[in-house]
Amino acid sequence: MAKKTKDTPQPKITINWAMVRMVSGIILIFTGIVMLLSFISYLMNWKEDQSQLNTWNDPAFEVKNIFGKLGVWLGDSFIYQGLGAISILLALWFILIGLLVIFKLKKFPILRTTLTMLFFLLWSPLFLSFIIPDHQIFGGRMGFELKMYLMDLVDFLGIILILAFSFLLFAVLEWRITPEKIANKIKEDRLAKDLRREEKEAKKQELKKEKESAKKEAVEEEPQEEIAAETPIPAATPKKAFDTTTSDDELEPFKVSASSQKKEKPKSSPTPQPKEEKKQEVVFEPEIKEIIIEPHKEGDVALTVETTKEEAVTDGSVSNQLVEKFGEFDPTLELSKYKFPTLDLLREYEGGNDVSIDQVELESNKDKIVDTLGNYGINIDSIKATIGPTVTLYEIVPEAGVRISKIKNLEDDIALSLSALGIRIIAPIPGKGTIGIEVPNSNPTMVSMRSVISSQKFQTSKMELPIAFGKTISNETLVVDLAKMPHMLMAGATGQGKSVGLNAIITSLLYKKHPAELKFVMVDPKKVELALYNKIERHFLAKLPDSEDAIITDNQKVIHTLNSLCIEMDDRYDLLKDAYVRNIKEYNEKFKARKLSPENGHRFMPYIVLVVDEFADLIMTAGKEVEQPIARLAQLARAVGIHLIIATQRPSVNVITGIIKANFPARVAFRVTSKVDSRTILDSGGADQLIGKGDMLYTTGNELVRIQCAFVDTPEVDEIADYIGSQKGYPDAYMLPEYEGEDGGSGDPLDVDPNDRDSLFNDAARIVVASQSGSASLLQRKLKIGYNRAGRIIDQLEANGIVGNFEGSKARDVLVKDEVSLEQILNNEA
Numbered sequence: 001m002a003k004k005t006k007d008t009p010q011p012k013i014t015i016n017w018a019m020v021r022m023v024s025g026i027i028l029i030f031t032g033i034v035m036l037l038s039f040i041s042y043l044m045n046w047k048e049d050q051s052q053l054n055t056w057n058d059p060a061f062e063v064k065n066i067f068g069k070l071g072v073w074l075g076d077s078f079i080y081q082g083l084g085a086i087s088i089l090l091a092l093w094f095i096l097i098g099l100l101v102i103f104k105l106k107k108f109p110i111l112r113t114t115l116t117m118l119f120f121l122l123w124s125p126l127f128l129s130f131i132i133p134d135h136q137i138f139g140g141r142m143g144f145e146l147k148m149y150l151m152d153l154v155d156f157l158g159i160i161l162i163l164a165f166s167f168l169l170f171a172v173l174e175w176r177i178t179p180e181k182i183a184n185k186i187k188e189d190r191l192a193k194d195l196r197r198e199e200k201e202a203k204k205q206e207l208k209k210e211k212e213s214a215k216k217e218a219v220e221e222e223p224q225e226e227i228a229a230e231t232p233i234p235a236a237t238p239k240k241a242f243d244t245t246t247s248d249d250e251l252e253p254f255k256v257s258a259s260s261q262k263k264e265k266p267k268s269s270p271t272p273q274p275k276e277e278k279k280q281e282v283v284f285e286p287e288i289k290e291i292i293i294e295p296h297k298e299g300d301v302a303l304t305v306e307t308t309k310e311e312a313v314t315d316g317s318v319s320n321q322l323v324e325k326f327g328e329f330d331p332t333l334e335l336s337k338y339k340f341p342t343l344d345l346l347r348e349y350e351g352g353n354d355v356s357i358d359q360v361e362l363e364s365n366k367d368k369i370v371d372t373l374g375n376y377g378i379n380i381d382s383i384k385a386t387i388g389p390t391v392t393l394y395e396i397v398p399e400a401g402v403r404i405s406k407i408k409n410l411e412d413d414i415a416l417s418l419s420a421l422g423i424r425i426i427a428p429i430p431g432k433g434t435i436g437i438e439v440p441n442s443n444p445t446m447v448s449m450r451s452v453i454s455s456q457k458f459q460t461s462k463m464e465l466p467i468a469f470g471k472t473i474s475n476e477t478l479v480v481d482l483a484k485m486p487h488m489l490m491a492g493a494t495g496q497g498k499s500v501g502l503n504a505i506i507t508s509l510l511y512k513k514h515p516a517e518l519k520f521v522m523v524d525p526k527k528v529e530l531a532l533y534n535k536i537e538r539h540f541l542a543k544l545p546d547s548e549d550a551i552i553t554d555n556q557k558v559i560h561t562l563n564s565l566c567i568e569m570d571d572r573y574d575l576l577k578d579a580y581v582r583n584i585k586e587y588n589e590k591f592k593a594r595k596l597s598p599e600n601g602h603r604f605m606p607y608i609v610l611v612v613d614e615f616a617d618l619i620m621t622a623g624k625e626v627e628q629p630i631a632r633l634a635q636l637a638r639a640v641g642i643h644l645i646i647a648t649q650r651p652s653v654n655v656i657t658g659i660i661k662a663n664f665p666a667r668v669a670f671r672v673t674s675k676v677d678s679r680t681i682l683d684s685g686g687a688d689q690l691i692g693k694g695d696m697l698y699t700t701g702n703e704l705v706r707i708q709c710a711f712v713d714t715p716e717v718d719e720i721a722d723y724i725g726s727q728k729g730y731p732d733a734y735m736l737p738e739y740e741g742e743d744g745g746s747g748d749p750l751d752v753d754p755n756d757r758d759s760l761f762n763d764a765a766r767i768v769v770a771s772q773s774g775s776a777s778l779l780q781r782k783l784k785i786g787y788n789r790a791g792r793i794i795d796q797l798e799a800n801g802i803v804g805n806f807e808g809s810k811a812r813d814v815l816v817k818d819e820v821s822l823e824q825i826l827n828n829e830a
């Protein structure tokens with residue numbers, strides 16, 4: 001603010017263009033209105049008024065025109081003696097130009113409008129005086145004279161041709177009429193007609209179907225024997241077929257004709273289904289052909305043979321057709337009414353966005369820095385201050401020849417002379433060639449979550465998983481993409497702002513992502529930090545199938561969940577491989593473009609963010625069991641949209657092990673108690689010099705950025721969770737794959753009785769042999785079964801010698817090499 005008043009420019013004599021524009025606009029509109037009303041009035045009263053023209057100066061002369069003598073004069077000059085009735089166009093043009101001038105409508109095609117008007121001003125007088133020759137008033141003098149001249153020159157037919165050709169020429173130039181356009185227009189009209197017809201037919205079909213289902217219900221309510229009596233071929237007709245055929249025709253066997261069945265086929269069941277599923281079902285229906293074998297003998301029944309054509313591989317053209325027909329797949333359709341949290345759920349804090357610092361404080365800090373350095377013989381060329389929310393950065397350019405290390409060594413002395421905590425010296429500032437000294441403000445400004453969420457940067461961000469972390473030292477909102485990080489390690493001593501930081505991350509994502517696009521897996525050993533998010537379980541949380549609470553507080557469950565996430569990761573990789581894409585973004589785009597069929601197990605993949613609030617506690621109790629899956633996820637899960645955020649109070653080396661550290665390039669450090677801790681988390685000091693309360697350092701491997709974390713209070717989080725939780729959600733939380741631990745799944749095949757076979761055993765064996773891959777997740781997808789059952793079937797396959805031994809994460813070898821041998825095995829053992 002103070003800066004502004006300082007920089008106020010000297011007053012200059014300037015032309016107020018806005019006023020000029022306003023005044024000229026008003027004059028134009030006024031002129032246009034007077035002309036328009038005069039013309040209209042003149043056209044109505046011209047006979048009487050015109051006869052008075054000779055007695056113009058006579059005070060007794062009375063005219064009927066709405067604008068009196070001026071109106072008559074205008075009408076006579078423009079209409080009678082001039083352009084005729086088309087002069088009205090001129091009046092309208094004045095009004096239009098006036099409006100354009102006032103409202104600054106730059107996009108309006110003014111030149112084109114003016115040219116069109118000029119054409120009509122020339123063309124209409126001739127046209128009007130030609131078709132209404134008795135009254136000069138319509139064509140005006142211009143029309144009359146022109147007509148007389150042309151009559152003499154080209155005669156009647158010549159004038160018609162001139163009028164017709166000039167109009168045609170104008171139309172072609174003005175409306176750019178080309179033969180293609182005309183053809184297109186005809187085509188469009190035809191298409192629109194067809195579309196309307198199709199819509200009508202679809203509506204009719206729907207009505208018919210409704211009636212049919214109503215009838216079916218009525219029939220179902222009737223006693224069964226009655227149906228049996230009326231239906232001559234119930235035994236031969238599969239139940240499914242009976243279920244799907246519901247028209248009256250069905251009750252008569254001979255009328256189960258090609259046409260009536262054809263209509264039935266795409267629907268497998270008339271029961272209403274969730275929107276999305278319904279859509280997909282229709283989309284990927286196989287092509288069905290029918291051959292009717294006519295009866296040979298009298299009294300024989302016609303046989304309809306139904307053949308399903310092999311489903312074609314979905315190539316571009318098919319998907320294009322699908323997209324044309326149904327539009328892109330919309331993952332948000334099921335919760336299409338979902339409303340994103342509103343800004344008013346977040347609080348405005350006192351002092352909000354205005355970062356202010358006392359001028360005196362600035363001056364005195366500067367003097368102290370200059371004096372301290374001066375005492376050690378370091379002279380300064382220039383010094384510049386950048387005021388941030390919690391700290392002010394003084395950028396120093398030392399005199400030539402001063403060693404940087406000398407200034408760096410004076411850190412403690414400068415801190416002493418400024419008598420302030422949290423002084424940090426950055427020597428040199430990367431990419432700037434200056435030396436930075438960060439000095440805490442005596443009155444720090446709170447950075448509210450509201451201010452960062454409402455920032456343009458966050459609102460318009462196109463990032464996949466944007467996080468509005470807080471504000472940098474130059475008071476800019478820092479928005480980072482979790483998808484790019486791809487995992488984050490967060491550390492800080494107790495009470496320094498870790499939980500607030502986690503909430504800020506989660507809140508940012510909740511403000512930007514639809515429940516269909518993002519799921520959280522939350523681990524909260526402290527049991528209270530993340531409990532608030534229980535309310536959004538059905539919208540944003542993921543959990544294990546058998547667990548009650550989505551937020552995991554029990555360490556044993558954490559191990560299961562992490563392993564389950566590993567399975568989800570492997571499944572996702574299989575799907576990515578199938579789809580020939582390299583990451584979740586490309587995969588989802590392909591899925592949305594309907595290039596991947598859900599029939600083959602493909603599905604829209606939401607991002608999964610694993611949030612662990614107290615990692616030290618987990619490592620202490622579960623050690624390797626937790627470290628291994630975390631490391632696996634951290635190494636591999638990035639491409640499949642699984643991201644980890646891990647927070648810990650104790651950033652010691654036995655918690656943040658080398659393997660974990662190597663896979664978490666994004667680090668956030670709140671204040672820690674020692675330089676060693678700072679080194680563990682950031683690989684450099686600095687975190688021990690922070691001032692707490694959300695003051696943090698952030699790095700993605702290169703430079704350290706000092707940020708004031710945005711503050712979001714528990715009641716705010718509570719309100720956001722309430723707001724989301726009160727809306728319609730999914731029936732349940734997002735289900736992660738089942739994981740049974742050591743005892744389940746791929747157990748000891750010796751325990752498995754080779755004769756104890758799952759009902760899907762044969763199918764599974766065929767799939768495994770056909771693909772030559774003994775993977776449980778393949779069976780899961782192809783047979784649409786759970787992980788446990790797939791694991792059991794794999795064990796049975798092993799016991800029967802179809803697949804080889806368990807080989808860790810690798811798929812098992814398939815011992816039967818071709819389908820013929822497999823069929824022999826299956827037949828022998830049957």
Ligand SMILES: Nc1ncnc2c1ncn2[C@@H]1O[C@H](COP(=O)(O)OP(=O)(O)OP(=O)(O)O)[C@@H](O)[C@H]1O
Pocket residue numbers: 446447492493494495496497498499500501649693694695708709710711712
């Ligand atoms: N970004 C911030 N801006 C202002 N004040 C903050 C900020 N973050 C934290 N604080 C203050 O610090 C207090 C403690 O923060 P928080 O609960 O996040 O600490 P913590 O590191 O999670 O502690 P613990 O590990 O014990 O849970 C908050 O109640 C708040 O008063």
